[in-house]
Amino acid sequence: MDSLKDKLLNVHEFETLSKKMLQKEINDLGKQLLEKLKMNSFVHHRNFLAAFMVFKFPYDVMHTLDNTTNRELYNYSCKLMETEYDDEKELRSDIIKFNFCFKKWKGDDGKVLKEQLFNEYHQLGVDIMNTDDEDRKTIYKLTRDRILDCSHKVGGEKFIEEIMSYKPVILNKDDLMMQYNKAHNDLLCEEFDKGDYTKTKQLFTFIKNTCLQFHRKEDHGDIDDTIDVDFIMNRIKNNAYSNSEYVTLFRYMFSLIRAIQSSSNDELLESFVNEMDTDPVYVPRVLIQMVECIKNLVKDLENLKNEFTEKAN
Structure with a gap:
């Protein structure tokens, strides 16, 4: 201490x-x-x-x-x-x-616990998809069952339904284009300006989960610590961020994306980062730019996958 x-x-x-x-x-x-x-x-x-x-x-x-x-x-x-x-x-x-x-x-401590259980359950789902080790899959599935048991004690059947009805993000270029289109982005900005941060929180969570999905397990602790979505949203709601603090946070998030994308997309990403040095940070705009980078990342991955498929045939 x-x-x-x-x-x-x-x-x-x-x-x-x-x-x-x-x-x-x-x-x-x-x-x-x-x-x-x-x-x-x-x-x-x-x-x-x-x-x-x-x-x-x-x-x-x-x-x-x-x-x-x-x-x-x-x-x-x-x-x-x-x-x-x-x-x-x-x-x-x-x-x-x-x-x-x-x-x-x-926020209510019960709500915090529910969010932790909810996120842990679906993160394990991502882990199951990302491993070929059958023993690990079995352990992850057993852990998810235990989380559901605990969730039932905390929130009953209604909370279980909420957990099970959520569809985790599967990165797909077409889905991304549909989900994060201009209409969505316009609504994001409109709601943010009115003090409704629901879509803002969804985007922070999406970007964080994408980084967790593609980065090494050893990096997950730092990512979880720095992109603490509940903590970030609470500070946004209380207007507690200075512009330089936003820049520090978003530079870190952009660096995570840069580390997993193709170098051919670095110039675009760097232009987004440089904007923050000249213009005041507008949170929705920066999040939209990050999603644009993720779309390019997914596009590159799909192209790579298609190349391997063609060679195999």
Whole structure:
């Protein structure tokens, strides 16, 4: 805890601290502390590290301390930062209290749990499709069954129906062209401007899942940590992002796409990145540009697949 305080509490600018929170070193320190306290299985390190942001810049994060939820969250962040902990039990207790308040601030804790179960179930579906190892497939399928059992206890039959009715994204060029066409993009912008972020969240999730599907397993932890969709959406709703923070986040996301696409598409992607250096970031436009890059990626993959098919014949 002391090493994190040394590295983060002497930062006096919101944007600087936001960037430091994305650094691997800081995330690793958070993970290590939670592992040492045996809390890593039920407290996400990003939630814990948010205590530093809340403590240093409460009005940038929450805008107001005039309601009970925000005041509780701020008070617990102060307790964590201002206490010299000699007793690990007390530190554990305060982290748990902050974590509960943070989840409450982000949204109902039951809702958070449901989203985690929902995403885990469908991510395992992607894993099943991406492996030829029958033993792994069996393990993944058994794990999905256990997730369904847990989901039933949390949300009953209605939640099970919600999970089962969702069709996971299968990357197909024609489907992408139909789903993310001009009409969809116009509606995305219109709803975003009115404060309806449903389609924005769907696009963030789609882009994240695409990156997870194509990147190595070793990279998944960093991708999950940085593209924390619930955390991102909460900050968007609270107008908590500065332009430079958006640039940092989106540069990272573009870099993930660049790493998996053909070099022939790099020039287009780079032009999208350079736009952010000259124009204020407009979230829907950047997400639409990322989908355009993903369409090109899928097109290249289909062409490659067709080449192999022709050679085989």
